[in-house]
Amino acid sequence: MKQNLLFSAILMGSFLSTNAQTAKPEDTEYYTPIPKVITPGSVYGVPPSDAIVLFGGKNLDQWVPTKDSTSNKKWTVANNCMTVNKANGDLQTKRSFLDFQLHIEYRIPSNITGTGQARGNSGIFLAALPWGAGGYELQVLDNYKNTTYVNGQVGSLYKQTPPLANACRKPGQWQTYDVIWTAPRFNEDGTVKSPARATVLHNGVLVQNNTVLTGDTPYIGQPSYKQHGPEPIKLQAHGDKSEPISYRNIWLREL
Ligand code: MG
Numbered sequence: 001m002k003q004n005l006l007f008s009a010i011l012m013g014s015f016l017s018t019n020a021q022t023a024k025p026e027d028t029e030y031y032t033p034i035p036k037v038i039t040p041g042s043v044y045g046v047p048p049s050d051a052i053v054l055f056g057g058k059n060l061d062q063w064v065p066t067k068d069s070t071s072n073k074k075w076t077v078a079n080n081c082m083t084v085n086k087a088n089g090d091l092q093t094k095r096s097f098l099d100f101q102l103h104i105e106y107r108i109p110s111n112i113t114g115t116g117q118a119r120g121n122s123g124i125f126l127a128a129l130p131w132g133a134g135g136y137e138l139q140v141l142d143n144y145k146n147t148t149y150v151n152g153q154v155g156s157l158y159k160q161t162p163p164l165a166n167a168c169r170k171p172g173q174w175q176t177y178d179v180i181w182t183a184p185r186f187n188e189d190g191t192v193k194s195p196a197r198a199t200v201l202h203n204g205v206l207v208q209n210n211t212v213l214t215g216d217t218p219y220i221g222q223p224s225y226k227q228h229g230p231e232p233i234k235l236q237a238h239g240d241k242s243e244p245i246s247y248r249n250i251w252l253r254e255l
Pocket of ligand 1: 121122123137139140238
């Protein structure tokens with residue numbers, strides 16, 4: 001018995017040493033493709049070197065009104081930021097995108113009034129669609145000591161998934177959103193091949209962790225998917241009566 005154990009131990013030892021001799025560290029190391037070298041920007045302001053700057057503070061060259069793309073009625077640009085013009089409606093990018101990393105900063109005015117959903121309501125549609133709910137909305141709202149339904153507060157994927165935390169700053173301060181968006185994919189017959197997914201940091205805090213969207217984000221009714229491809233990004237001019245909010249430093253990296 002003792003001899004058998006000893007024999008087994010010798011066998012095991014020789015197996016391990018053989019395996020250790022044949023397996024090399026470099027077997028599990030690879031060198032290509034090499035990740036692209038870029039210069040990182042600061043949390044606020046300076047975009048990384050490969051970003052598409054959608055708003056740098058000077059003009060709205062990258063944007064058109066959603067309802068009337070020939071109109072020159074746009075939002076106000078002053079002091080390096082763009083301010084919602086509610087009468088002129090939503091604004092969307094001229095270009096269309098599929099998967100991306102988006103950085104955007106917004107400021108609720110310090111004199112904001114209203115309650116619930118009627119307090120600094122805007123929104124970022126990660127893909128603007130010309131039908132139904134108008135796309136997939138990441139909510140913008142003042143939820144600093146302002147409550148509403150949790151799946152409609154700031155950081156929510158509207159009427160679907162509440163944020164993991166309320167990382168709201170006080171009105172009057174600039175706030176950041178960093179979004180990683182994976183657009184939905186569709187089969188040829190229009191059925192969903194893979195749903196949309198969003199990871200969102202609000203003021204540097206994770207609020208959506210690779211969240212799967214069950215469809216678009218309607219105000220009334222259930223989410224649903226309808227086939228689309230690369231789409232613009234849209235900023236919402238919400239019809240509430242509160243003071244309009246501002247955006248700045250909007251940039252995007254296509255993935
Ligand atoms: Mg909204």
